[in-house]
Amino acid sequence: xxxxxxxxxxxxxxxxxxxxxxxxxxxxxxxxxxxxxxxxxxxxxxxxxxxxxxxxxxxxxxxxxxxxxxxxxxxxxxxxxxxxxxxxxxxxxxxxxxxxxxxxxxxxxxxxxxxxxxxxxxxxxxxxxxxxxxxxxxxxxxxxxxxxxxxxxxxxxxxxxxxxxxxxxxxxxxxxxxxxxxxxxxxxxxxxxxxxxxxxxxxxxxxxxxxxxxxxxxxxxxxxxxxxxxxxxxxxxxxxxxxxxxxxxxxxxxxxxxxxxxxxxxxxxxxxxxxxxxxxxxxxxxxxxxxxxxxxxxxxxxxxxxxxxxxxxxxx
Numbered sequence: 011x012x013x014x015x016x017x018x019x020x021x022x023x024x025x026x027x028x029x030x031x032x033x034x035x036x037x038x039x040x041x042x043x044x045x046x047x048x049x050x051x052x053x054x055x056x057x058x059x060x061x062x063x064x065x066x067x068x069x070x071x072x073x074x075x076x077x078x079x080x081x082x083x084x085x086x087x088x089x090x091x092x093x094x095x096x097x098x099x100x101x102x103x104x105x106x107x108x109x110x111x112x113x114x115x116x117x118x119x120x121x122x123x124x125x126x127x128x129x130x131x132x133x134x135x136x137x138x139x140x141x142x143x144x145x146x147x148x149x150x151x152x153x154x155x156x157x158x159x160x161x162x163x164x165x166x167x168x169x170x171x172x173x174x175x176x177x178x179x180x181x182x183x184x185x186x187x188x189x190x191x192x193x194x195x196x197x198x199x200x201x202x203x204x205x206x207x208x209x210x211x212x213x214x215x216x217x218x219x220x221x222x223x224x225x226x227x228x229x230x231x232x233x234x235x236x237x238x239x240x241x242x243x244x245x246x247x248x249x250x251x252x253x254x255x256x257x258x259x260x261x262x263x264x265x266x267x268x269x270x271x272x273x274x275x276x277x278x279x280x281x282x283x284x285x286x287x288x289x290x291x292x293x294x295x296x297x298x299x300x301x302x303x304x305x306x307x308x309x310x311x312x313x314x315x316x317x318x319x320x321x322x323x324x325x326x
Contacts, residue, residue, distance in 0.1 A: 149299045
């Protein structure tokens with residue numbers, strides 16, 4: 011049996027998508043190719059670093075680092091990467107693929123200018139990340155708000171993974187139309203997700219057009235009217251168990267942005283938001299937000315905390 015670890019090529023993509031379908035629930039149709047291209051090829055921060063493990067020419071493991079750009083407290087840019095879409099075939103686990111693929115990827119990431127790595131690992135991969143020098147970061151806070159009192163039991167039964175694809179909704183505008191407005195552009199490119207002393211995503215117009223631009227994912231941009239045109243919310247409605255969830259991904263402008271995001275309460279059962287408590291009537295999810303780990307390429311410590319919106323976390 012021959013064993014090989016190397017950078018992925020286009021010819022490896024069918025094998026990679028097979029693993030993502032079997033383990034992460036990716037679709038079996040052409041949407042998988044479009045989703046992959048959107049995440050790992052069209053990303054304005056750069057193409058992802060993808061490493062594969064092969065046994066007898068079969069792709070049995072994949073480790074993907076998605077390029078990301080952060081802005082530091084001083085306004086300087088930090089080249090980063092986030093570990094996503096990592097799978098080892100169930101019949102080939104406990105053979106060290108995760109560690110070997112991670113170690114092999116470090117030199118190429120460093121050569122590409124990456125200095126910081128971060129990730130929101132699941133329960134299976136978190137211990138492996140920590141053993142490789144990643145450190146725990148403060149968890150983002152997650153908040154929810156029922157759209158009406160009778161929806162509360164639905165919220166309590168919806169503590170499962172959300173569906174990948176959206177529920178249909180006509181709220182707001184499609185992102186391409188919304189981002190054609192100078193008022194919307196001014197609002198969304200000046201927003202911040204957290205305190206000034208934190209690392210946050212560099213939100214350029216090009217980034218936002220890409221982030222919310224894949225039609226299959228059903229993102230909508232809800233824009234205020236009149237003097238409130240600068241109050242903007244990016245949202246997505248999706249199924250989570252028995253409940254229809256309104257994910258409030260990004261807010262820009264004034265307090266009216268949040269009201270815009272929730273302006274059609276008959277079309278969702280509850281809303282979720284990540285970050286500070288957005289308003290009264292929102293309740294913290296007791297289990298906290300996703301686990302967040304990070305490390306520097308050079309092995310040094312991370313001295314700033316991360317300020318991440320739901321738009322930085324959802325789908326990644």
